[in-house]
Amino acid sequence: PRIEAIELHRLEVPLVRPFETSFGRELAREVLLVRVRTDRGDGWGECVAGRDPFYSSEYVDQAAAVIERYLAPALLQAPAHHPADDGHVSGVLIDDPAHSAGIWVDDREQHAEGAGERGTSAGAAASIAGVPLAASVAPTLAFVAGHRMAKGALEAAVLDAELRTQGRSMGACSGAVRDWVDCGVSVGIAPTLEELLDEVTGYVEEGYRRIKLKIKPGWDLVPVGAVRELLGRDAMLQVDANTAYTADDIPLLAGLDAFDLLLIEQPFAEEDLATHVRLAEASSTPVCLDESILDVTTAVDAIERGATSIVNIKPGRMGGYLEALRVHDACRAREVPVWCGGMLETGVGRAANVALAALPGFVLPGDTSASARYFAEDLTEPFVLGDGEHRGQLRVPDGAGTGVSVREELVRDWASSPVVTVR
Numbered sequence: 106p107r108i109e110a111i112e113l114h115r116l117e118v119p120l121v122r123p124f125e126t127s128f129g130r131e132l133a134r135e136v137l138l139v140r141v142r143t144d145r146g147d148g149w150g151e152c153v154a155g156r157d158p159f160y161s162s163e164y165v166d167q168a169a170a171v172i173e174r175y176l177a178p179a180l181l182q183a184p185a186h187h188p189a190d191d192g193h194v195s196g197v198l199i200d201d202p203a204h205s206a207g208i209w210v211d212d213r214e215q216h217a218e219g220a221g222e223r224g225t226s227a228g229a230a231a232s233i234a235g236v237p238l239a240a241s242v243a244p245t246l247a248f249v250a251g252h253r254m255a256k257g258a259l260e261a262a263v264l265d266a267e268l269r270t271q272g273r274s275m276g277a278c279s280g281a282v283r284d285w286v287d288c289g290v291s292v293g294i295a296p297t298l299e300e301l302l303d304e305v306t307g308y309v310e311e312g313y314r315r316i317k318l319k320i321k322p323g324w325d326l327v328p329v330g331a332v333r334e335l336l337g338r339d340a341m342l343q344v345d346a347n348t349a350y351t352a353d354d355i356p357l358l359a360g361l362d363a364f365d366l367l368l369i370e371q372p373f374a375e376e377d378l379a380t381h382v383r384l385a386e387a388s389s390t391p392v393c394l395d396e397s398i399l400d401v402t403t404a405v406d407a408i409e410r411g412a413t414s415i416v417n418i419k420p421g422r423m424g425g426y427l428e429a430l431r432v433h434d435a436c437r438a439r440e441v442p443v444w445c446g447g448m449l450e451t452g453v454g455r456a457a458n459v460a461l462a463a464l465p466g467f468v469l470p471g472d473t474s475a476s477a478r479y480f481a482e483d484l485t486e487p488f489v490l491g492d493g494e495h496r497g498q499l500r501v502p503d504g505a506g507t508g509v510s511v512r513e514e515l516v517r518d519w520a521s522s523p524v525v526t527v528r
């Protein structure tokens with residue numbers, strides 16, 4: 106496909122309950138959607154940047170500006186792409202009538218298909234073959250420093266468009282090994298302990314397989330202890346500090362060891378791997394990085410230094426789904442468990458996250474909760490937790506691209522500013 110226009114859609118979607126973290130309180134999700142229009146159909150991507158530069162230095166006004174001014178023009182001006190000069194995909198042109206046109210597949214995928222596997226013999230890399238346009242996005246945009254969330258939204262939209270033209274689903278072609286994924290839920294800081302316990306009780310009744318509590322100084326040992334008591338010893342429980350602590354808090358954080366947590370997520374600043382190493386040495390609770398993991402290089406570095414023994418993968422934070430696959434592979438090769446984080450995405454971003462969570466290295470439940478945990482109405486068909494053996498799980502979409510369709514009337518109705526089109 107050839108990119109003909111890139112649209113930016115800004116929306117404000119109310120949350121069903123306020124979401125409070127150590128860095129602030131949100132009542133609505135400010136959503137930036139990117140639609141890539143190609144000569145062969147459209148694709149959608151969701152930017153994970155928040156309204157304010159609190160979780161990360163990126164924020165949504167800035168992401169929209171950098172896309173409009175730098176990134177979208179660069180993609181539109183990139184020379185028509187030929188798989189042969191891609192470097193990422195080397196292979197032969199397969200003329201498969203199942204696809205609307207010939208697609209390039211590399212040798213690895215042919216072997217996997219030939220073996221009747223779902224693309225995952227042990228150690229096989231989980232990259233998506235045959236998506237030269239999506240694979241060209243990161244190299245084309247590399248001239249802009251940083252702005253990973255903005256880049257990730259564009260790559261997601263291009264990948265969706267390209268896979269749709271091929272009739273291939275994101276999960277199946279990136280090496281998914283399961284049709285349903287285990288879901289956890291991220292629980293915000295509550296006004297009172299009683300409200301926290303009520304909220305957690307509700308999620309347990311809905312079937313969530315793991316609880317994550319947001320913590321901050323003054324909201325840590327007591328609420329975590331109370332929730333552990335409520336859940337019982339065997340339930341999966343973890344905490345996320347979103348960088349709210351400093352090295353002086355290491356003894357306090359080591360006190361969380363009493364609660365048998367799965368992990369403690371990002372207690373210290375994004376740049377501060379050294380203090381994470383010190384906590385890992387002082388405590389028995391595994392340290393898991395979120396904000397610090399910017400790409401595969403920082404992931405490997407953090408693992409090798411002992412700053413993280415579990416990794417939270419968010420494609421948007423790493424500049425895209427293809428980099429997220431590289432982080433997955435690097436972690437898997439080092440036997441480091443990963444799980445799929447979330448950024449309060451609508452169905453557009455959630456669909457890609459759920460597909461990612463179906464990969465083999467994702468051995469812990471993700472922050473891939475049902476649509477109803479966030480929104481009264483979702484922008485796509487809603488994600489709903491399963492029943493019976495699929496209690497606490499979401500089904501991996503199997504339609505082409507992300508496998509969900511965007512309800513364009515809602516995108517219009519909930520718009521918070523006019524659509525920007527770059528041609």
Ligand code: OSB
Pocket residue numbers: 160290291345347395446447448449450472473474
């Ligand atoms: O740190 O994981 C985080 C939401 C917004 C920004 C950062 C984080 C979160 C969450 C919620 O924890 C995850 C979700 O349910 O989408």
Ligand code: MG
Pocket residue numbers: 345347370371395396417446
């Ligand atoms: Mg986090």
